Every structure is written in structure tokens, then in C-alpha cells.
Amino acid sequence: MSTEQPRRIEIYDTTLRDGTQGEGVTLSLVDKLKITQKLDELGFDYIEGGYPLSNPKDVAYFEQVRDLDLKHAKVCAFGMTRRKGIKAKDDVGMNALVDSKSPVITIVGKTWDLHVDEVLGISREENLAMIEDSIAFCTGHDHVEQVFYDAEHFFDGFKANPEYAIQTLKAALAGGATRLVLCDTNGGSMPEFVLTTIKRLKETLPEANIAIHTHNDCGLAVANSLVAVRAGAVQVQGTINGIGERCGNVDLITVVANLKLKLGFEALEREDSNLHLTELSRYVYELANQNLVPGQPYVGSGAFAHKGGMHVHAVQRIAHSYEHVTPESVGNSRRILVSELSGASNIAATLGKKFDIENNRDLQREVLDRVQVLENKGYQFEAAEASFELLLYKAMNQCPDFWHLDHYRCVILKNNGNASSTEAIVKVKVGDDYEHTVAEGDGPVNALDGALRKALQHAYPQLHDVKLMDYKVRVVNPNEGTAAKVRVMIEFAVRDENQETLRHFTTVGVNENIVDASWEALTDAFAYHLIEAKAETLCV
């Protein structure tokens, strides 16, 4: 490197397309738009949104994504080469790609002669024509800025018949492709072979811009991406947290951290993006409703965990002697497993200003202790910032009781042949008065939300502005049989008088009973909103 400018590597995210091929991964349209926004904020270069022909959700995505005001990222539509024997303009898939109005189109085609002969059953010349035509058709539309060519099974194809594999790439270049994406589709290639193959390719096609797309079937997805960059690739494709079919795609979180922190490359447009990698990882896990992977490189909850003893003492003194990068460099934090030394500074860093407790070590420690007790019970505060702030308000005696619960009762009734019905009854004391209300709902949470609102609406009209938006449930310790607990997280939106959303916040509840866990998250949200809205309690 020395005085040279570090080389900048393009990062192409396919969480929304290849990632959703992973077992059990489904993202709603809203999730996909949220992830797009988040990736753009962190400076990702390309975001593959989906396959416009495959389903109505992807069609809707490409319509709605145009309304997002993306700062930097280009949205890409993914599709296959045209079918055999017809013109690209007559192919329904080709037209769907162009109609998506995406600035970038990524087209996948066959490289491996075996696939051409046996899977497609077409002549090798027709395959070359399909590649060139399809790309040329897309580049022929003014709104299409670039077409990337995904060379499926490239490394297997190159091993079997290098001449033909190179012909397919030449066809893509002839069609106007601006990136040749070498795909290790079945994840079986070794780094040494990836390196030598790309080096040979660079000799044959010195002007071509190479991208790399790897899978983790041999535990080598990261290594294969890095050797490709070393051999001259300008772009890495992968997914957040490595979600994807079989053993997953390469995890872009790990790739970006390695490129930037270990190898001296530039990546992601926003300068401090690596500081947000942990946040990004957890955001995607939450939306995909997946569990965090504690041992995930760089961003896992265990990535900077240290066990007790002399070692911990040394870590405190000379961290770099035990940690290959600082946890802060990726937005993660160190955890000391046997002691409670960690975290107080985190609290100071995140909320010190808002709560004016930057120098109040005792309070920080008190809250940290409480967090540790609750996390042992299954709570999680990383994505439930409102419940966490409520802990702080309580520790500072700034969380009054806004009401007193007498009881709630929730009844779900189903008669054969009819849809089930749900009724919730709430009795609370507000000031000197009892409020006893009932509401129906789609389910218990909806009904309890309705009944509690009715009970509180006169005393606290501010609750009118807060609306339940999203609801997530997870079993916390599934293997303990009847003692299994559920963790409920509920997201709320705060709206102004014009129904414009001002902000979102999330609360958490944990209980063996899913309804009671939901009640806890619901009441946390109401209390939090009333404090933030500076409501005066009627209970004194």
C-alpha cells in the first residue's frame, strides 16, 4: 500500500434475493424495503432486490423501492438469460427485468458445458447467443445504466472446459456487460484454484472487470472472496450474515471487516460504515426473525468475549495483545464473562448525554447489573431501546406509575365453522377512578391493546399518537420443556396529527405465557411514551 491510494472494492448485496433462498428465510415486502434503506445508509454500492418474474412480492418491491430516497446504492434486478429459440424482446422474463426500471440488471447464464448440454439441452452456440442477446437487450434501454453478468458454476465450467467458459464471458462482454461475476455456485472451489483461475483470466481478458460470488460449502467462502480481490476482482457479492441456500453465501460483514481492517482496502461509501457492522448484522437477524450466531466473526456476541483470570486482567491492560482488532472498530463490545466489568462505558456512550449520567458511574453500574439479571432471564435490549430507557428512568426514579392494574382477562373462543373471536377485559385504577373496559381484537395482543387504550384514553390522550406496528415472538429456551419462555418484542410508531410517523421504538417482554409477555411489552410502551411525551401522572 504505502503512499498509494487504497483500492476500493465494490460491495454487492444479495440478501434480498440469494439470501432468501436460505431455508426458513422469508422477508416481507416491508422487511425488504427496510433492509434496502439500511444498506444504503451504510454505503453499500449495489443491492439486488429480487427476481421480478418470480412472484408478485418482488414486482411490488421494484415499484416501491423507487420511492425510497437512496443516497448511494443502486438497486439491481436479477433474472436469467432469454429462453432458447426466441428473441430477447419476446421473452417475458427479459421484459420483466426491464420493466422493473432498475438502474442495474444482473443476468445469470450458463458457463459449464455440462449444463449447456445436459440441463438446457441446447447447442453451445445458442447458449452464447442467449447470453449476448439478453445483455444487449437490457443495455439497449436508456434507464439501464449497467448490466452485470453472473457466470453460474464458473469455476467448475472453467475446470471442465476453459475455452468454452471464456467464450461465454466474451459473449457477455460483447453484449455490453460491465462486470463479469464469477460464481462458485456450489461452493466447492478451493482458494488456490480461484486465485490461479482469475490470474489466467486476467491474462486473457485484461480489460474485464471481475466480480466474485461465493458460497460456503467448504467453509472457504471468505477466503475465496479475498483471494479473488487479491487477484484483481473489483467487486464482492454476498449476503448479510451469510444467509443463503445450503451452507450460505459469503458473509459480507466478515468480508468488509477483513478488507478494511486487515487488508487495507476501501469498501462501502460511508466512511464510518464498519463501525455499524454489528448493528447491521443484528438488524437483519431481527427482520429475518433469526437467532444471532454468537460465534459470528467480528459481530457475534461472543466475538470479543473473554473468560476470567489473568487473561482478563491482561486484556484490560493491553487489549491488542489478545484482540486482533478492537471491538469498537466494528461496533461490537468486549464482554468479560465472569465479571461485570464490561458495559458501563457502553451505557455512558449510548445514553449518557440524553440522561445526563455521563459521569454517574454508580447509576451506570446499577443499570448494568439489572440488564445482566434480565438478559439471563431471556430479555434482549439491543433492539428494545425503549424498554432499556425505561430501566434508566426507573433507576433515576423518573418513571411514575401512570395506572394500577386490578386485573385483565383475555378470552379466545372458537366455535366450529366460525373464525375465532377474542375479547379482552381490563380493569385499572387511574387516579381515584376505576376504569373497566372491554375490547375485541384479531388476537389477544390486539384485544388487550384496545381495552387498555379505552381505559386510559381520558386520562392520557397522548396514547392516541402511539400505534402498534410489528410483533415478534421467539422461544428463549426451547429445550427445557414446560419451562420454556417466550420473548415478545413489539415495535410502535409515534405519529403526529397528520398521521405522519415521527419515530419508531421497540419494547420487550419475557414470560412463560405469551399473552403476559405481550402485556409487559405493551405496558412498557405506554409508560415509555407517556414519559417521553412529558405526561403528568394522575396517580400520586
Next chain:
Amino acid sequence: MSTEQPRRIEIYDTTLRDGTQGEGVTLSLVDKLKITQKLDELGFDYIEGGYPLSNPKDVAYFEQVRDLDLKHAKVCAFGMTRRKGIKAKDDVGMNALVDSKSPVITIVGKTWDLHVDEVLGISREENLAMIEDSIAFCTGHDHVEQVFYDAEHFFDGFKANPEYAIQTLKAALAGGATRLVLCDTNGGSMPEFVLTTIKRLKETLPEANIAIHTHNDCGLAVANSLVAVRAGAVQVQGTINGIGERCGNVDLITVVANLKLKLGFEALEREDSNLHLTELSRYVYELANQNLVPGQPYVGSGAFAHKGGMHVHAVQRIAHSYEHVTPESVGNSRRILVSELSGASNIAATLGKKFDIENNRDLQREVLDRVQVLENKGYQFEAAEASFELLLYKAMNQCPDFWHLDHYRCVILKNNGNASSTEAIVKVKVGDDYEHTVAEGDGPVNALDGALRKALQHAYPQLHDVKLMDYKVRVVNPNEGTAAKVRVMIEFAVRDENQETLRHFTTVGVNENIVDASWEALTDAFAYHLIEAKAETLCV
């Protein structure tokens, strides 16, 4: 390779020592002995059993492991160099190592000058003496066949002060160490650096036998092990499933599969050992009480799972065009996932034989249409194979009504200050009789499960064998306000009269009401189990 004999790589397992440093990993003495036996059966060369000084369990392990009749593996005891300023023979740790009677002793020492100066706070000469003395003391005992030297933080040390790092290795050789184990202790090294470092080392110490010990903090543990072998390392150290501190050690399962199936090396003494890698992986997960990792290379439950219609069709015809190795080569099996992305061929592939519908295209298409309709409503069948099979039974008119629901009612009550209570009432008609039952539970699902069992237990005693194991919930389309639906998946275990688990199955339910979605999954499971158990319905 060509006509040469493939090079044999020694495999050194440290699951029992470094693996148990992982967060939440604990193995009982019996577990440790069982794993030792299993590793020996598969032909592992070295098994590091523990640290005799650290706790009584490890002391007992070394006593009892001598009673196992190991065929090939050598048990290794792990410890540190002697303390400063005393003789090795006077060091309690040194004596514990020798007293363990292990044929191999592995001693870890400091390589990095920073650690010598700052952590130990001793002179560099004393550190060299500690290494040489400690090893020489061990080799001086007749029962000790070999001493391996673990060079802690070797790659960091070599980067900081290569001359001193090499001096430490020379001290180890002088003491009689037969393997120099280069440890990437904090997992931060890049493969390129590992490669060049070992190559340089081989020039300086051409006769030394190098071993490699890596961690996965950069997602490169496998790659680093493989480049070390390429550079001449004779031994790889790691753990089963990559368990270990922070991001884990290298996964020996992946390393062995790559070495044997992809790179043409020999490893593990037993010839068919790679055929048992999946079994080994799952055995260790079970003893360590950990969940399987579906995306684990080679042996994960998803490693050979296929989605997507056209693709599946091709996999059936020419598997090697989509799979980098055969699932059988590592004792794993192929899985075809059913989803809206898949075609009728998926159905034929998964269940054609069981249901004898391999050639019944109409039925396949009818079921696929039904799957697509249901998946649009939020159902997911990939992991809910029992609900999917129930669809098939229904399409084939082989799913009788076992009972008729009159109604259920579920009541959740919370009085302030008390834990919530849940009661479920179920009224069903079975044959000519009504059953009207009530049960309490931790939450609504548990209560409904109890009440429905009571109602059906006389008519269908087969239900006694099926038990609710795990429960998952997610919101399907969270931002559609009141119309948001939840998807519930419930896993059940079928047990024999001795409470041994025979198999697991999973069902799915979708509804706006979480309780009703759970009811659907619950009743699907009961119906499915009754069909599979060939129960005769009393409702005709």
C-alpha cells in the same frame, strides 16, 4: 499428486480442552470419555483430553481414559511452561502433566516478545529457558513418547519480532519437542501471511515438523489450516464442529473433508472415516447439548438441501452438476425443500415413493397449487413436513376426521401482583359422544394441548406417544396493521414406551389470532400422528 503416495496429515482434536473454553460448553467426565472413544473409532491421531492441573474432572479423565481400549489415538495432556525462577521438577503443573501418564504432552509457551515483557514480566532469556526446561523435563520420562510445543500467538509474535519468535521455537526443539504447533491464538491472521510465514520458517528450520492451530475470528480458520498444510505442516489441530472460545477453533470436520475429498491428502486412520463425519458432528452436538448448525459445511442438515423447481429437476438427473461432493461421501443426505419456488418435481422427489405418486402428475400439480395458495397466505412447508404430508393425505382422501370441534375457549387472567393463569376448555364430538374437558397451562398453547389430549385420550390412546417439543412464531406481514398474521410452527417428538424418541415432525398454522394459529398446528399434529399410527377413526 499423480503416482505419488498422498501425504498423510495428522489430525489433533482439542474439543475436550480448547473446545470447552467456548461459551456455554460443558462436558461431563462421561461425555469426555465417550467423545474420546468415538474419535478413536474414526481414526483421529491425537486427542487432547484436558489440563490436568486445572480441575478434578480433568485429573479423573486422565485416570479413566487409560481403561479405554483405544485402537489408534494417543491421548494428550495440556499444560503451560514451568513458572519463572524455579526448576521444572519443582513445578506443580509440570508434575501434574507427567503424573497424568499420557503418552503425549502438549506444552504452551510465549512466542511474542510483548507477552514476555508485559504479561509475564520476565527476561526474554528466562522465557527461552522455561520453554526448553519444561519440554526437557517431560521428555525425560520414559512413558512420554512425544512432547508437542504450542507456540502461543505465534503469528503476531513473528510479525513483531521474527528473530525472537524463532529463538523460542529453537528452544522447544532443543528441549526435544517433536511438533512445533503454530497457534493463531486470537484468530486474526490472513492466509497469505500464514503461508509466507511458514515458508520462511521452513527455510530456517528445515527439519522441524510444523503443526497448525487456528481460530475463526476472521472467518478464515479453515483457509489458514489448509494453506499451512500446503506450506508443509504435518498436523492440524482443531475441534469438532468448531466449538471454542469467541468465534471458535477451526472445525476439524470441514478440514478433514476438504483435505480428503478435495485436496487429495490422507487423514484419519480408519479408511471410511469421512463417511461418518455427519454422525460424529451430531454426536458431539448432542453430548454438548447444542443445537445443530443447519448451514455447517458438509454435515449440516441444510448442506445438501435444494430449493427452486428447475434446479431440483436437474439435481435429480445429474447431481454432480449441483453438488460439489456427494452427500453420501460424508454420511449426509440430500433434502428437497418444498416451497412456492419449487416445482411438482420437488414433491415427487421428496414424497413420491412414500405416497406412491411418483407418476401421478395431476395429484402432484394439485398439491403444488394448494401449497402456492397457502404460502401466499403465510404458510411455510419447508420445515413443516407433517403439515405438508397432511395436504397429500387430504388430496388423496386419506385424511379422515378423527373428531369434530364444537368449541374451544381459552382464558388468560392476570390479577395485579400475581402471575397470570391460563385455562382452556375444549368440547369435541368423537363418534357419538361429546367430550368436554378443561386444562390449565403455562400459556394458551400448553393449556389447549392439555385439554384436547384429555378429550381424545380414550378414543385415541396413540396420542400419548406424541409430545410438544418446540414452538416458533413469526409475524408474516407485520405492516398491514390489523390484518397482520402470525405463523406458528410446532415441533413434536414421537416416543416409544421407554420414552426413547423415535422421530420428530413439525406442523404449521397461520392465522390473525396467534391462539388459533397454534390450534391449527396442534390439531394438524394430532391428525398426522393418528394417520401415521394407522388409527381407525371413530367418526364415520
